[in-house]
Amino acid sequence: MPVPPALELDELEVVYRVRGADRAVLHGVTLTVGAGEAYGLVGESGCGKSTAALAAVRYLPRNGRVRSGSIRVAGADVLGLSPEELRRLRAERLSLVYQNPIDALNPALRVGEQVVEVFRLRGVPRGEARERSCEALARVQIADPELILSRYPHQLSGGMAQRVVIAMALAKDPALLILDEPTTGLDATVEAEVLDLIVQLRADFQTAVLFISHNLGVIRKMCERIGVLYAGRLVEEGTVDAVLEDPQHPYTVGLIRCIPRGGARKDEGRLDSIPGFLPSLGDELPACAFANRCGLAAPICRSEEPPLYRSSEGHMSRCHFHERAQELPRATDLAPRVPVVPAVPAGEPLLRVEDVATVFHQRGRAVYALAGVSLEIWPGETLGLVGESGSGKTTLARTVLGLLEPTSGSVALDGRALPRLARRSHEQVRQLQIVFQNPDSALNRRHTVRRILLRALRKLGDLGGGAADQRLRALAESVRLSERHLALRPSQLSGGLKQRVAVARAFAGTPRLVVCDEPTSSLDVSVQAAILNLLVELQVTERVAYLFISHDLGVVRYIADRIAVLYLGRVMELGAAEAVFDGPHHPYSEALLSAVSTIDGSGRERIKLEGEPPSASEPPSGCVFHTRCHRKIGEICERQEPPLLTVADGRQMRCHIPLEELGRLQRIVDSAPVEETAV
Amino acid sequence: MSAFAVTATAARRRSARRETLRALISSKTFVVGAAIVGWWVFCALFASVIEPHDPLTQSADVLAPPSLHHLMGTDQLGRDVFSRWLGGARSILEIAPAATLLAVVAGTTLGLLTGYLRGAVDDIVSRLSEALLALPMIVIAVVTVVALGHSTLTLVVVVGVLFTPIVARTVRAAVLSERERDYVPAARLRGERAGYVMFAEILPNVTAPIVVEATVRLGYAIFTVAGLTFLGFGVQDPSPDWALQISDNYTLLAAGNYWWTVLFPALAIASLVIAINLIADGISQVTER
Numbered sequence: 001m002p003v004p005p006a007l008e009l010d011e012l013e014v015v016y017r018v019r020g021a022d023r024a025v026l027h028g029v030t031l032t033v034g035a036g037e038a039y040g041l042v043g044e045s046g047c048g049k050s051t052a053a054l055a056a057v058r059y060l061p062r063n064g065r066v067r068s069g070s071i072r073v074a075g076a077d078v079l080g081l082s083p084e085e086l087r088r089l090r091a092e093r094l095s096l097v098y099q100n101p102i103d104a105l106n107p108a109l110r111v112g113e114q115v116v117e118v119f120r121l122r123g124v125p126r127g128e129a130r131e132r133s134c135e136a137l138a139r140v141q142i143a144d145p146e147l148i149l150s151r152y153p154h155q156l157s158g159g160m161a162q163r164v165v166i167a168m169a170l171a172k173d174p175a176l177l178i179l180d181e182p183t184t185g186l187d188a189t190v191e192a193e194v195l196d197l198i199v200q201l202r203a204d205f206q207t208a209v210l211f212i213s214h215n216l217g218v219i220r221k222m223c224e225r226i227g228v229l230y231a232g233r234l235v236e237e238g239t240v241d242a243v244l245e246d247p248q249h250p251y252t253v254g255l256i257r258c259i260p261r262g263g264a265r266k267d268e269g270r271l272d273s274i275p276g277f278l279p280s281l282g283d284e285l286p287a288c289a290f291a292n293r294c295g296l297a298a299p300i301c302r303s304e305e306p307p308l309y310r311s312s313e314g315h316m317s318r319c320h321f322h323e324r325a326q327e328l329p330r331a332t333d334l335a336p337r338v339p340v341v342p343a344v345p346a347g348e349p350l351l352r353v354e355d356v357a358t359v360f361h362q363r364g365r366a367v368y369a370l371a372g373v374s375l376e377i378w379p380g381e382t383l384g385l386v387g388e389s390g391s392g393k394t395t396l397a398r399t400v401l402g403l404l405e406p407t408s409g410s411v412a413l414d415g416r417a418l419p420r421l422a423r424r425s426h427e428q429v430r431q432l433q434i435v436f437q438n439p440d441s442a443l444n445r446r447h448t449v450r451r452i453l454l455r456a457l458r459k460l461g462d463l464g465g466g467a468a469d470q471r472l473r474a475l476a477e478s479v480r481l482s483e484r485h486l487a488l489r490p491s492q493l494s495g496g497l498k499q500r501v502a503v504a505r506a507f508a509g510t511p512r513l514v515v516c517d518e519p520t521s522s523l524d525v526s527v528q529a530a531i532l533n534l535l536v537e538l539q540v541t542e543r544v545a546y547l548f549i550s551h552d553l554g555v556v557r558y559i560a561d562r563i564a565v566l567y568l569g570r571v572m573e574l575g576a577a578e579a580v581f582d583g584p585h586h587p588y589s590e591a592l593l594s595a596v597s598t599i600d601g602s603g604r605e606r607i608k609l610e611g612e613p614p615s616a617s618e619p620p621s622g623c624v625f626h627t628r629c630h631r632k633i634g635e636i637c638e639r640q641e642p643p644l645l646t647v648a649d650g651r652q653m654r655c656h657i658p659l660e661e662l663g664r665l666q667r668i669v670d671s672a673p674v675e676e677t678a679v
Numbered sequence: 680m681s682a683f684a685v686t687a688t689a690a691r692r693r694s695a696r697r698e699t700l701r702a703l704i705s706s707k708t709f710v711v712g713a714a715i716v717g718w719w720v721f722c723a724l725f726a727s728v729i730e731p732h733d734p735l736t737q738s739a740d741v742l743a744p745p746s747l748h749h750l751m752g753t754d755q756l757g758r759d760v761f762s763r764w765l766g767g768a769r770s771i772l773e774i775a776p777a778a779t780l781l782a783v784v785a786g787t788t789l790g791l792l793t794g795y796l797r798g799a800v801d802d803i804v805s806r807l808s809e810a811l812l813a814l815p816m817i818v819i820a821v822v823t824v825v826a827l828g829h830s831t832l833t834l835v836v837v838v839g840v841l842f843t844p845i846v847a848r849t850v851r852a853a854v855l856s857e858r859e860r861d862y863v864p865a866a867r868l869r870g871e872r873a874g875y876v877m878f879a880e881i882l883p884n885v886t887a888p889i890v891v892e893a894t895v896r897l898g899y900a901i902f903t904v905a906g907l908t909f910l911g912f913g914v915q916d917p918s919p920d921w922a923l924q925i926s927d928n929y930t931l932l933a934a935g936n937y938w939w940t941v942l943f944p945a946l947a948i949a950s951l952v953i954a955i956n957l958i959a960d961g962i963s964q965v966t967e968r
Contacts, residue, residue: 019698403864421867429870442861446883459869505865 384560460509709961781839790850808844
């Protein structure tokens with residue numbers, strides 16, 4: 001008997017009831033995940049990815065229901081199951097892993113009780129269940145399963161918790177494993193570890209996977225086939241190679257173009273973006289849902305819904321012009337180019353951070369967030385700040401802004417030491433501004449856009465009454481907000497528009513340094529491209545310097561002139577962006593770069609970092625990176641901290657291995673360009 | 680950009696406030712509570728018009744049971760209980776809301792200060808209010824009223840001050856989570872003063888818990904004022920206040936079966952307190968969705 005496919009969705013229509021009306025979230029979605037196959041589902045926020053996953057396990061929110069179509073998991077008609085049959089299906093054949101692993105575990109119970117429960121559900125006796133739990137954790141490469149089993153979820157790191165959740169998901173040998181953004185909240189290095197683990201487990205277990213992600217690079221690495229969702233419709237489907245290398249739908253083409261990749265840099269031209277907005281639930285859409293935003297749209301796109309055209313075996317696209325999809329015109333023109341700031345800037349630096357150390361005291365323990373950080377930022381340049389979470393990026397940014405006071409060391413603007421925020425002169429306050437990661441949190445949700453910007457103009461631009469009103473229009477225009485948006489509150493705007501308001505606010509009073517703390521990581525890629533373009537444009541017109549924090553190396557490479565790599569509160573490497581990306585690299589940077597999943601599938605050889613980053617309250621002796629370093633040369637690394645040496649023009653590194661030696665060691669490995677991809 | 684998308688979203692969200700109102704109106708809890716409170720407010724305002732008798736006029740017809748002439752009978756001084764029942768809404772609906780208002784204004788200010796500034800201010804104010812909360816409320820109230828003398832103003836101030844730390848605690852908790860949002864450092868980074876950050880930035884975002892807390896407090900204020908009045912430290916004769924009626928007449932229960940003198944004012948107090956709690960429930964259900 002042939003094995004039935006792991007998941008079959010047939011003409012699935014899911015609606016949410018919102019204010020008394022049914023709004024369609026999924027529109028006739030048909031897809032099949034074969035037994036043992038890995039299928040990637042991509043799309044931007046609100047396109048219905050998670051709804052598809054929830055429908056498959058019949059776990060839609062209360063206001064959601066399947067209007068028509070069918071769902072089969074391993075041959076069983078999910079919609080026709082009795083409650084008991086459904087429970088058995090979920091207990092035995094289906095596993096779901098969510099984005100935030102800490103939330104997936106019950107905080108009041110030890111990890112052990114929760115893992116054992118999975119085995120108990122399948123009728124394994126208690127004593128044996130404990131043993132099996134240990135084995136399960138060992139299989140997801142947890143070194144000390146007994147220790148982890150005795151812990152509570154909050155005592156685990158994100159990566160460790162996700163391993164536990166995956167171990168639980170695989171404990172029942174499921175026919176279908178649904179992974180909904182399983183690595184989105186994790187650091188790049190941890191993400192790479194978890195993905196490697198999933199690849200290996202899939203080989204061992206032969207489990208079919210529905211992998212939901214907004215990150216095309218991750219999908220490329222993990223999946224065999226891919227489906228692209230737009231506004232609840234499956235617009236393109238095919239093998240990963242076919243879809244990503246020869247996309248046949250303008251939306252897919254646009255998505256891929258939005259991503260800074262292939263070593264793209266701001267001086268080479270602007271990023272392309274997709275015009276318009278993602279439709280929201282209940283918007284009326286033309287026959288082809290993408291027509292409003294498509295550069296190829298013709299009258300037929302609005303009158304006739306495109307069928308699924310089959311361009312080659314297994315490659316389908318829902319576009320009337322699928323053969324011409326790649327001729328999609330650019331939505332933004334390539335120009336204007338950006339004058340490149342010399343890698344070794346001349347003159348006086350705008351900002352000088354000197355030997356800054358910050359120690360926090362948490363529950364009686366000292367946490368060394370920053371340890372002797374020194375760096376400079378020159379007028380008009382972008383300094384990229386990269387490093388894993390806990391490396392001190394945000395602490396450094398907050399120290400520069402004056403929100404935190406350094407324990408020792410100093411921050412100077414134009415050669416004059418900056419006091420803490422409350423003591424700063426009006427001029428100093430005006431010159432340092434910030435764009436936060438999450439505009440929902442950064443904008444007061446009770447104030448209108450007009451009020452937010454007027455207040456900033458008044459306080460930072462020293463404008464009152466009529467002058468502020470006049471300038472408001474120009475300011476809004478410079479970030480492409482229209483008059484209509486000014487009367488709205490943040491909750492009435494899309495994510496991209498909100499971030500534009502936040503950018504406008506930072507630029508209300510001609511700042512000289514703007515700290516950008518992950519400004520695009522909460523945005524969809526098409527929106528990210530537009531915001532990056534905007535930031536680059538403003539930099540050219542206003543000659544502003546950026547301290548740009550991001551975990552997305554593709555974005556940093558695009559926008560940064562120089563890059564500082566932080567690890568446990570220390571600068572490990574600092575230099576021109578090109579030099580840092582091209583190498584020779586510090587071993588830590590090398591590992592970071594290798595962790596990136598690329599959209600063209602050509603990765604560097606993965607360098608596995610041993611274990612978790614050490615705690616900042618007990619930094620390792622000697623070189624702080626020695627506990628995880630793959631190029632450790634011996635005892636000297638454990639005993640003596642290497643100084644941050646200038647190894648070339650404008651290039652500093654903290655490693656006992658000389659630069660030439662690092663170059664020799666690394667030349668064998670890499671040549672491929674680095675890119676980070678996120679949808 | 681698509682003009683359509685923007686206007687569509689705008690129209691949908693603009694109705695958000697109306698949506699909240701509509702949700703309140705469709706909540707049975709809220710509507711029943713509001714109807715009862717509305718009735719008592721109406722009585723407080725127009726008792727003099729609708730009262731069949733003057734509530735203060737004594738007559739020889741003492742302790743008459745309910746009849747068509749005296750719907751709720753008469754008390755030991757021959758006053759019409761029904762008229763006093765209608766007019767009794769006034770004193771409590773003056774004192775309790777005023778005391779609550781005082782507590783909410785003072786408590787909100789303290790809550791904002793302690794929650795936003797933290798540090799020494801927070802420590803001192805929090806310890807003081809904990810000390811105040813540790814003492815039995817009715818005892819402090821009685822002592823203060825005796826010390827300051829009877830007056831409506833004293834009653835308002837005493838109850839208001841006693842409720843202030845409770846409101847402050849709720850507001851402080853809301854402010855603590857709100858100050859973690861990035862718009863707070865954003866305001867500080869454009870040089871805003873602490874007062875502006877607290878009152879113009881944070882306050883509008885913590886109104887929902889304040890409204891709920893205020894409603895709950897109002898219920899308790901009615902209770903406390905009625906309790907003090909019953910003990911003789913609150914509203915004084917000859918007001919037709921409900922608690923005063925109970926206090927004047929409850930001893931008669933032992934002497935004979937004159938239940939109407941006590942039952943009707945007691946039911947009035949109960950209905951008002953329950954109604955206000957229903958409103959509080961309705962509001963919190965709607966705002967916490």
